Amino acid sequence: MPLALQALLPFSALLGAAAIVRRRPRRRGNGWIAAGATGLAAVIALVELLRLSPGEHVDVPYLTTFPYADLAIRLDGLSLAFATITLITSALLMLARQRVRGDRRDPWAAWLLTSAATCAVIFADDLLLVYIALQLLTLAWSGALDEASPRRRGLRLVVQVADIGLLLAAASAIQSVGTSAFSGVPSDTFGLAPFVLVLLPVMVRIGALTHIWGGPKAAVSFEPAIAWIAPAGYLLLRLLALMGGRLPDRPTAVSLFAVGVLGALVFVGMALFEQAGPRVAGLLLAAQASLAIALSTGDQPLLTVASTWFWLLLVPLAGLAGIHRRDGSPPEALTLLGLAMVPGSVAFVGLWLAGLALNARGLLLAMIPVGLVVVLAVIAALRHVTVRRPSQLDVATAWAGVLLLVAAFPIIAIGTLVVPAAATVRLVPRGMISVSLFGLATDFGAWPALAVSVVVGIMVGLAGWRLHGRLPLRARGADGGLRFPSLVPVRPGRPTLPAWSQFVLWGAFAAVVGAVAVRP
Amino acid sequence: MATLLLPRHGARARSSFEGLTRRVITIVGALLVGVILASRLPLGENPVLLSAVPWALGALGAAWFISPIDQPERLQGQALMVAATAAILLVAVSAGPLTAALAGAMALTPIAGEHWRLPGRFRPALSALLLLLAAAAALLAAVAPVSVVLVLFDIGLNVNSLVLLGAAILLVAGAAATPIGIEWAAALGILAVTAVAPALRWAALAGLIAVATTLDRRGERAAWLAAGALAITSVLPPLAAPSWSARVQVVALAAGLALMLFAARAATLRVLVLPTTALVVMVALASVNVAGLVRFQWIAAVGALLLVARAALTWLLPDTSGREVVRDGLVAALLLLAVSARDALGLGALAAVLLLIDVAVVRIDDVPSASSRWSRLVVLARSNWPASITFAAATLTVIAALQAGLALGLLAAALLAALQLAPLVDRHAAPPAPLRPRSALRWVGPALSVGCGIAPALVLRMIQLAR
Numbered sequence: 001m002p003l004a005l006q007a008l009l010p011f012s013a014l015l016g017a018a019a020i021v022r023r024r025p026r027r028r029g030n031g032w033i034a035a036g037a038t039g040l041a042a043v044i045a046l047v048e049l050l051r052l053s054p055g056e057h058v059d060v061p062y063l064t065t066f067p068y069a070d071l072a073i074r075l076d077g078l079s080l081a082f083a084t085i086t087l088i089t090s091a092l093l094m095l096a097r098q099r100v101r102g103d104r105r106d107p108w109a110a111w112l113l114t115s116a117a118t119c120a121v122i123f124a125d126d127l128l129l130v131y132i133a134l135q136l137l138t139l140a141w142s143g144a145l146d147e148a149s150p151r152r153r154g155l156r157l158v159v160q161v162a163d164i165g166l167l168l169a170a171a172s173a174i175q176s177v178g179t180s181a182f183s184g185v186p187s188d189t190f191g192l193a194p195f196v197l198v199l200l201p202v203m204v205r206i207g208a209l210t211h212i213w214g215g216p217k218a219a220v221s222f223e224p225a226i227a228w229i230a231p232a233g234y235l236l237l238r239l240l241a242l243m244g245g246r247l248p249d250r251p252t253a254v255s256l257f258a259v260g261v262l263g264a265l266v267f268v269g270m271a272l273f274e275q276a277g278p279r280v281a282g283l284l285l286a287a288q289a290s291l292a293i294a295l296s297t298g299d300q301p302l303l304t305v306a307s308t309w310f311w312l313l314l315v316p317l318a319g320l321a322g323i324h325r326r327d328g329s330p331p332e333a334l335t336l337l338g339l340a341m342v343p344g345s346v347a348f349v350g351l352w353l354a355g356l357a358l359n360a361r362g363l364l365l366a367m368i369p370v371g372l373v374v375v376l377a378v379i380a381a382l383r384h385v386t387v388r389r390p391s392q393l394d395v396a397t398a399w400a401g402v403l404l405l406v407a408a409f410p411i412i413a414i415g416t417l418v419v420p421a422a423a424t425v426r427l428v429p430r431g432m433i434s435v436s437l438f439g440l441a442t443d444f445g446a447w448p449a450l451a452v453s454v455v456v457g458i459m460v461g462l463a464g465w466r467l468h469g470r471l472p473l474r475a476r477g478a479d480g481g482l483r484f485p486s487l488v489p490v491r492p493g494r495p496t497l498p499a500w501s502q503f504v505l506w507g508a509f510a511a512v513v514g515a516v517a518v519r520p
Numbered sequence: 521m522a523t524l525l526l527p528r529h530g531a532r533a534r535s536s537f538e539g540l541t542r543r544v545i546t547i548v549g550a551l552l553v554g555v556i557l558a559s560r561l562p563l564g565e566n567p568v569l570l571s572a573v574p575w576a577l578g579a580l581g582a583a584w585f586i587s588p589i590d591q592p593e594r595l596q597g598q599a600l601m602v603a604a605t606a607a608i609l610l611v612a613v614s615a616g617p618l619t620a621a622l623a624g625a626m627a628l629t630p631i632a633g634e635h636w637r638l639p640g641r642f643r644p645a646l647s648a649l650l651l652l653l654a655a656a657a658a659l660l661a662a663v664a665p666v667s668v669v670l671v672l673f674d675i676g677l678n679v680n681s682l683v684l685l686g687a688a689i690l691l692v693a694g695a696a697a698t699p700i701g702i703e704w705a706a707a708l709g710i711l712a713v714t715a716v717a718p719a720l721r722w723a724a725l726a727g728l729i730a731v732a733t734t735l736d737r738r739g740e741r742a743a744w745l746a747a748g749a750l751a752i753t754s755v756l757p758p759l760a761a762p763s764w765s766a767r768v769q770v771v772a773l774a775a776g777l778a779l780m781l782f783a784a785r786a787a788t789l790r791v792l793v794l795p796t797t798a799l800v801v802m803v804a805l806a807s808v809n810v811a812g813l814v815r816f817q818w819i820a821a822v823g824a825l826l827l828v829a830r831a832a833l834t835w836l837l838p839d840t841s842g843r844e845v846v847r848d849g850l851v852a853a854l855l856l857l858a859v860s861a862r863d864a865l866g867l868g869a870l871a872a873v874l875l876l877i878d879v880a881v882v883r884i885d886d887v888p889s890a891s892s893r894w895s896r897l898v899v900l901a902r903s904n905w906p907a908s909i910t911f912a913a914a915t916l917t918v919i920a921a922l923q924a925g926l927a928l929g930l931l932a933a934a935l936l937a938a939l940q941l942a943p944l945v946d947r948h949a950a951p952p953a954p955l956r957p958r959s960a961l962r963w964v965g966p967a968l969s970v971g972c973g974i975a976p977a978l979v980l981r982m983i984q985l986a987r
Contacts, residue, residue, distance in 0.1 A: 065975045067867060067916065131915070135906045145896060147903050147943035160904075160940045164918070164933050171919040171929060174865070 006048065007060045007073040010041035010083065010119055018112035026106050031098030034108040035091050038115055042087030049080035050416065054430075055423055059125055059183055068174050069128035074182055077420030078237055082122045085312050085417060086230040089319035090115045090222075096323050096395040097220040111222050114140040121231050127170035127180035130238075134163045134201065134231065141227040155208055165200035166235070172197075187244030192252055198239045199256075199293075205232040206289040209282045209318075210267065218324075224282070225319035229289065233311030236296055237425050245426020246299040253297040257366065260294025263287075264373045271380035280384050281321040284339035284377055288314055288347055291373060295354045300361065301428045302442055305414075306353035308422040313346040313413070316403060323396045331396035333385045338403060340381035341374045344456035346407045348374075352447045353440070360444040408453035411435040539589075547583040554579030561759040566611075574611065578604025585744070595630045598730040601744065603627035605726045605751050609719035612755045616674025616717075623719040629708065629727030633734040637701030646703055647695040651964070654691035657684045661982040669716060676716030678803075681982045685873060686713045686799035690792065693880045696964040697791045705731045705788070709796035713803070718754030721800065722747065728796060732788035742783035743793060749776035750797065753804065770812040771819060777801045777859060778823030781852040782830070785844065791884065795876045802859055802869060813862055817924060820860035821931055824853035828935065835945060847942040850935055851879060851910065854917045857932050863923035867916050870980045874913035874972055882909060882965040901969035904939055909969040912976045914939055 017037030021030040052058075057076035064070050094111060097103075117137035124130045139145070142156045172194045173180040190198075205228040240246075247253040267287035274280045292314060295307040320335050341347040351374065355367045406412050414435050422428050434441045439449040558572035581600025588594035606623035615623070638646060660666060661684035670677040687710045694706025705728060712724035726747050733740040749772045756765040756772075777797060784794035808816065831849025855875040861868030882901060904910050914936045922929025972979060 064977045066912070067870065067977050067980045068865065068919070128915075128919075132906050135911065139905050145899050145903065145905070147905075148947045153944070157941055157944070161937045164937055164940075167915060167918055167936075168922065168929065168933055171922040174919055175923050178865075 003058060004060050004062065006044075007058075007075055007123070009044045010087065010123075011116055013037045013041040013044065014112050014116040014119065018109045018116070021106075021108040021112065026104070030106065030108045031094060034112050035094035035098060037112065038087055038091035038094060041115070041119070042084055042091055045080050045083040045087060046416075048075060049077065049084055049420060052077060052080065052420065054420065055427075057183075057424070059181075061125070066128065066132065068179060069126050069132065069170075070181065071129070072125035072181070073123045074125040075123070076424045077422075078234070078241060078424035079122050081308075081312060081417040081421035082230060082234045082237075082315075083119055085315050086118055086122065086226060087115060089225050089230075089316045090118075092316070092395060092399055093220055093222055093225065093319050093322060096399075097222075099395055100219040103219055105218070107218075107222070110140065110143055111226075114222065114226055116140075118226050118230055122234050125181055125183075127166065127173060127182075130235070131163060131167045131170055134166065135160065137227055137231065138163075141223045155211075159201070159204055159208070162200045162204035165197035169194035169197045169239075182238075182242060185242055187242065190239065190243050190248075192248045195239065195243070195248060195252070198235060202232045202236050202293070205229070206263075206286050206293075209286040209289070210270070210279075211282070220324070221322035224285065224322050225315050229285070229318040230315045232289065233292065233314060236293065237308060237311060237421070240296060240304075241425045245304055247297055253299070257294045257297045260290045260292075260297070261369045261373065263290035264294065265369065265376070268373055268376040268380055272376060272383075274380075278324060280380060281335065281339060284336070284380065285314070285318050285321055287373060287377060288317070288339065288341065291341075291347075291351075291370060294370070295350065298354075298357060299426075300357045301422070301426060301432055302357035302360070302444065303354055304426050305418060305422040305428060305433060306350045306357060308425065309353065309414070309418045310347065310350035312417055312421060313350070313403075313406070316399070317346065320396060320399050320403065323399075331394070331400045334397075334400035334404065336381040336385050338400070340377040342378055342381075342456065344404070344407055344453045346403050349407055349410055349440070349447060349449060353442070356442055356444040356447075404453065408450050409437060410440055410447075410449050411437060414440065539587075543583070543587045543589065546587040547580065550579035550583040550586075551576060561755060571611075574604045574607035578608070582744075586741070595634055598630035599627045602629060602723055602726040602730060605747075606719050606723035609722055609751065609754055612758050613718050615719055618673045619675050619717045619720050622675060623717070623723040626708075626720075626723035626727040630730035630734075633702065633705070633731030636704075638703060643700065643703070650691045650695035650703060650706065654688040654695070657688040657691065658982070661685045661688070662978060675720070677714040678716050679714060682799070682803065682869070683714055685979070685982045686710075686795065689795050689799075689873070689877055689880065692877075692964060692968065693791045693795060696962075697881055697884050698788055699735050702731060702734075702788070705792055709792050712796050713799045718751075722751035722754060725750070725793075725796060725800065729789070729793055732791075732793050736787035736789075738786050739783035739789055742779050743789055746776045746779035746783060746797065749773075749779060750800070766809075766812060767815065770808055770815045773801055773804055773808075774816045774819035774823065774860070778819065778826070778856060781823070781827060781856060785848060785852075791880050795880045798855065798859060798872060798876055802872060805859065805862060808862075813860075817860045817928055820856045821928060824856045824931065824935065827853045827856065828938065832945075846945045847939060848879075848883070850939045850942055851875060851883070851914075853935050854914055854932065854939070855879065857921050857928060857935070858913070858917040861917070861920040861924040861928060861932075863920050865920070865923065866980060866983050867923065868920035869983045870976060871913050871916035871920050873979055873983065874909050874916065874976060877968055877972060878909045878913055882969040884965065885962075897970070898966045901966035901973075907970055907973045909973045909976075910939075912973045916976065 014037060017033050020033055021027075024030065052075065055077075057074065059072055059074055061070050061072040090111070094108070097107065097111075114137065117133060117140040120133035121130055121137055124133050138156055138159050142152050144151045144153070144156060169190065170180040173185050173189050176189050177185055179185065208228050209224055247256065264287040267283045267290060271280045271283035271287065274283060288310070292307055292310040295303060295310055298304065298307070317335070317338055320331065321339065323331070338345040338347065341351060351367075351370060354370070355364065358364055358366050414433070419428060419433065432443060437450065439451070440447040554575035555572055558575040559568055562568060562571050577600050581597040581604060584593050584597030585601060586597075588597060603624065603626075606620075606626060610620050610623060661681040665681065666684060667680040670679055690706045690709040690713070694703045694709075698705060708724050708728040708731065712721050712728060715721040715724060726744075729740070729743045729747055733743065753769045753772045753776075756769055759765075760768070780794060780797045784790040784797075805813070805816065828846075828849050831844045831846045834844045835846065837843075855872060858868050858871035858875055861871075901908055902910075904914065906912075918929060918932045918936055921932035
C-alpha cells in the first residue's frame, strides 16, 4: 500500500466511524463502533511504529492549502508512539463509557472527532499545521461552534489564546528559515523566547487539569487525557526534538527545572488540602505533568528517556483518572497510588531513571525536591484511598492492572514506545538501556522493577493486614462487599496532616545529610 | 455641468439664523483652506488666481456637503468635490482627452447614485453576470502571470493578478452584498483599482463614495477625508519637493487607509469603498521604499490601536444604541497591519486580501441561529475557527507582521488574542447591513469564507503571480 495511504489509515478509521455514528444516533452499538475504530487506529499506528527503523522518519506531503504549512504527515518514533498510546487510551475510555448504564447522552461522534484532532496535532508535519490542528482540537472537545456559547467558555478561550504562543513560534521559524516544517528547521532556530512561547499552550493544558473536574461531571471525562495531557506532552517533546534535545542554555534548563518542581509542589500542596476526590486526582496529575516538564530539561539521553516515559505513561494514567467510580473501588485506589508516584507505579520508573541520570552528572541533590513532591503526593493520596474488595472486573480495574503490569515489566513499553520516541527527541546510544523481564539496566544503574513491584505489593498487603486490628475492616458493607478502612475523615473539617508526616520530614533531612556526606 | 443637472423642486427649505451662520462659517473656512492649499501647491506655471479655481470649487463643494441647505445642494457639493478632485489631478498630472473626459464625468456619479437604480427584471441576470466575471477574473489571476496595461484610446488600465483578484472581490461584493439597484457601482471600484491615470483613479473613488453614501450616510465625512488624503498623494510628487513629498505621501496613504477603515464600518462603504481603497493603497505601497514603509507601519500600528480602542469605547458608554461590533474593529485593525506588513513571502498581501473578502462579502448580515446544517455552516464561516476565512487571515497577519517587525508581530498577536475573546463582548451582534432583502446569493459569503479558509494558498498563488 502506498505510504500516503498508510499514513491516512488512522484518520480514515476515526472519521469513518464518526460518520457512521452520526448517521445512526442513539444506537446502543455506537459505542462499540467508536471503541473498535479507535482501537483499530491505535493498532495501525503501532504497526507503523514497529515497522519504522531506529531514528527513521517519513514525511508524507499531500497538498499546499495553507501558505508555508503543507498538508503533510510526519511519521517518526515520537508521533507514532504518542498516537498509539493516545488512541489506546481513547479506545479504553470509550469502552469504559460504553459500560456505563443509564446515561443517554451520545458522545461518540464528538469523541471520535476529538481523537482525530489529537492525531492531527501529533501527525502534523510543521508547527503552523500543529497550531491549526490545536484549534481544531479545541473546537472538537468544546463543541462550541458558536463562539459566544457558554459551554466551557473560559477554558476554551484561555486555551485558544495560549495557543497563539505556538503560532508566534511558528512565525519566528518562518521568519528565520522560511519554513516551520520539522524537517527543514535547524536545531538552533528556536531561542529562549520561542521556547517559552511554546510552553504557554503546554502549561495552560496542564493547568486545565486542576479545575475542570471539580464541577458536575460525566461518568467518563474524555478531555484530560486526550485533549490536554497528550497534546501538551507531545508539544513539549516535539519542540525539544526540534531543538536537538536540549534547551538553549544551562540557566534556562535550571530555571525550567525549578519552575516544574515548584509547580509540582504547589499542585501537591493544593491536593493535600483538597477534599473532593476527583479534584485530588486532577491536582496530582498536574503535579506529575509539572515533574515531567522538569525532567524534560536535561541534556542527557537517559533523562530524555525518563521524561519520555513520564509523558507517554501519563496519558493512560490521566485516562484512568478520568473514569469516575464509586468511592473505595479498587481502580480508584490504584489510580490514586499511581498518581502518588509510589514505588511500583509507572511514574516511579521514570523518576528512578531520572535519578540515575542526574546522579551520573553529580546532580542527585536535584532529586530531593522531586522526592518531596512524591512524599507529599503519597500523603495526599493516602488521605483519600479507600479500598473495597472488587465485586466484578470492569474496564477501569483491568486498565489499572495493566498499568501496574507495565510498571513491573517495563519491557512492555520501553522498547516499543519509549525508546523510539526518545530517540526522535535526541540521539539515544544503542545499548544505553537494556530491559529484561526483571527490570531495567543502564550504564548508571539498574531498576529491579519486578522485585520492587512484588515487594511493594507484599508491603501493601501486610499494611492492610496490620491495620486490621487497629482500624477494623468492615466485615461486610451495606452493599455486600468487603471493605478496607478508609483514611478519609468522616466529615470534612480543617485540613490536617497525619501524625507520621513529621517522620517524612526527618527522613528527607536524613536523605540530604546522606547525599551530602557521600558526594565526592 | 453636473450641478446644473440636479433638478430643484420649488423653493428651497427655509433657513434659520443659526443654520445660515453655520453655512457661512463653513464656506469661509473651506475656501480659506482651499486658498492656502492652492498657494502651497501651485499647479504648473499658472497664476495663483487661476490655480486656485479648482481648489476653491472643491472647497465650496465641501462646504455645501458639510452644511447643506437641502438634499440637492448636498449632491451638488459632492459633484463639485469629485469634479475638483479630477480637475486638480488633471492639471497636476497630465492625461489624454478621453481620460480627462471620463474623470470629469465622474462628477455625475452622485446624481446617478441618487436617481439611477437598475430595473428589477435585470437584477438576476446582472448578478449572475457579475459572478461569472468574478470567476473569470479569479481564474485568469490564478492560471497565468498577467501584467499588462490595457490602453483603450488614451485610457490606461493596469491589469495584473492582484488587480484581477481585487476586481473579482469587487464584482462578488457588487453582486452579493450591495444594496439592490446599485450593483453597477462595483464598476467604479474596478475603475479606481485599474486606472493608470491618477485623475481617473481618485475621481472614480470619490464617485464611488458619493454613490455608496446615497442610502446610508454613516461615516461619509470620514470617508471623504480619507479620499482627500489619498488623492493628495498624487498631487504631491509634481508639485512639492521630492524629500518632503515622499514622506507626506506615505503618511497620507496610511492615514487615508486608517480613516477609511474607521469610516467604512457599515453598508456600501464597507462593501465596495473599503476594498477599493485598500487595494489602491496596496498597489501604491509596492513602490514605497523601506524608510517609507517603516513610517507607514508606525501609523498603521497606532491606527490599529485607535480602531480597536474606539470600538471598545462604545461599550463603555451609557448609550447602548451606538455600540459597535468589537470584532469588526479588530478585523479592521488586523487589515491595517496586514497591508503594512509588506513581507518577502507575500503573506501580508494575502492576509489583507482575505480580510477584505471577510469584511466586504462574509460579515455583512446577521448570523442565523445554529439549528440547521446550513446555519451551522454560516456560523462556521463567520467564526474564528479553522476553515473560516477569518482564522486564515488573522493567522497569516500575525506571521506577516512578525516578518515585518517584532513589535508589529506582537501587536498582531495581541489583536488575534482579542479577536478570540471578542465574542464575549459582541455575542451575536452584527454590523449594520446594506439594505437588501434575503437573496438567492446568500450562499456566496459562507462558500467564499470556507473556500478561502481551507485553501488560502490558492489566493497566495494569484498574488505571487502579480510580482
